[in-house]
Amino acid sequence: MLRDEPLKVGRYEFQSRLIVGTGKYPSLDVMQRAHEASGAELVTVAIRRIHLDDPSGKTLIDYIDRSRYRILPNTAGCTTAKDAVLTAQLAREALHTDLIKLEVIGDTQTLYPDTTQTIEAARELVRDGFTVLPYITDDPIACKQLEEAGCAAIMPLAAPIGSGLGVCNPYVIRIIKERASVPVIVDAGVGTASDAAVAMELGVDALLMNTGVAAARDPVLMAQAMRRATEAGRMAYLAGRMGKRLYASASSPVTDLIGSPAP
Amino acid sequence: MRATINGTEHELRDGLTLAELLHELGIEESGSAVAVNERVVRRPLHEATKINDGDAIEIIHAVAGG
Numbered sequence: 631m632l633r634d635e636p637l638k639v640g641r642y643e644f645q646s647r648l649i650v651g652t653g654k655y656p657s658l659d660v661m662q663r664a665h666e667a668s669g670a671e672l673v674t675v676a677i678r679r680i681h682l683d684d685p686s687g688k689t690l691i692d693y694i695d696r697s698r699y700r701i702l703p704n705t706a707g708c709t710t711a712k713d714a715v716l717t718a719q720l721a722r723e724a725l726h727t728d729l730i731k732l733e734v735i736g737d738t739q740t741l742y743p744d745t746t747q748t749i750e751a752a753r754e755l756v757r758d759g760f761t762v763l764p765y766i767t768d769d770p771i772a773c774k775q776l777e778e779a780g781c782a783a784i785m786p787l788a789a790p791i792g793s794g795l796g797v798c799n800p801y802v803i804r805i806i807k808e809r810a811s812v813p814v815i816v817d818a819g820v821g822t823a824s825d826a827a828v829a830m831e832l833g834v835d836a837l838l839m840n841t842g843v844a845a846a847r848d849p850v851l852m853a854q855a856m857r858r859a860t861e862a863g864r865m866a867y868l869a870g871r872m873g874k875r876l877y878a879s880a881s882s883p884v885t886d887l888i889g890s891p892a893p
Numbered sequence: 894m895r896a897t898i899n900g901t902e903h904e905l906r907d908g909l910t911l912a913e914l915l916h917e918l919g920i921e922e923s924g925s926a927v928a929v930n931e932r933v934v935r936r937p938l939h940e941a942t943k944i945n946d947g948d949a950i951e952i953i954h955a956v957a958g959g
Contacts, residue, residue, distance in 0.1 A: 677956070680953060680954050682901075682918055691924050723927075
């Protein structure tokens with residue numbers, strides 16, 4: 631059995647190192663079963679205007695058992711620090727949580743974050759008492775600046791949001807992790823179980839994914855695969871992998887083979 | 894008076910409070926939040942908050958996202 635410390639983000643502790651989203655599922659029933667299979671304790675939601683022509687009825691929150699999952703609202707879609715801060719404040723009021731996944735988008739094609747606006751919003755939200763988890767590019771300088779701004783974790787992307795390309799820049803993710811004193815959570819780009827394992831083997835503290843689970847042919851089965859891959863990658867990191875070498879090194883004795891001359 | 898609610902202009906009766914507006918729109922207070930002119934109005938203040946002509950009101954809730 632893996633004996634590991636819990637993931638600590640600000641004043642919150644989690645046994646699971648996998649954070650999952652609520653978007654893009656074929657149905658809310660599939661989403662609920664995928665959440666359960668993922669073992670996640672933290673799930674993300676977005677914040678949007680209520681449709682005034684249909685304000686009642688079941689909302690997303692009715693499908694999340696809050697005794698089991700903490701909610702991590704995001705500021706997805708915001709393009710300015712000002713909008714992200716107001717969205718975070720509305721999320722706190724609606725959902726009674728100081729946790730916020732800060733996302734300030736700089737461009738709709740790449741969905742890369744606007745670093746300047748993200749850092750500005752992070753400073754403001756930290757001042758306002760939020761536990762801030764910012765989505766950011768795999769840029770060691772921006773990550774350091776967000777840490778210095780008081781963020782509770784930093785969340786560099788593995789690849790563009792929804793791309794499923796896996797960890798595009800593993801060496802930089804390692805550099806970010808080595809220099810960080812807050813948890814590093816790889817957010818975006820994980821497409822399948824091996825991507826999750828690769829990211830965790832780099833030593834990052836946790837993973838956040840949505841499309842990788844929700845857009846699988848069988849999201850519930852993929853959620854279970856991601857859970858195991860996250861755990862396997864974490865265990866491999868803690869175990870410490872063997873050194874790589876160019877040439878072979880036999881695992882069996884090279885002496886006392888049959889037919890060989892006596893020593 | 895007129896106020897903008899979630900981007901659309903609405904004709905509202907004078908002296909309407911935020912709590913009355915939410916009730917009339919059928920919005921559950923639980924799980925929702927309101928900002929008036931880009932400032933969050935916390936739930937305990939809804940009763941005492943009168944809407945003014947020209948106010949921009951945003952009413953939000955959580956939706957699926959990643």
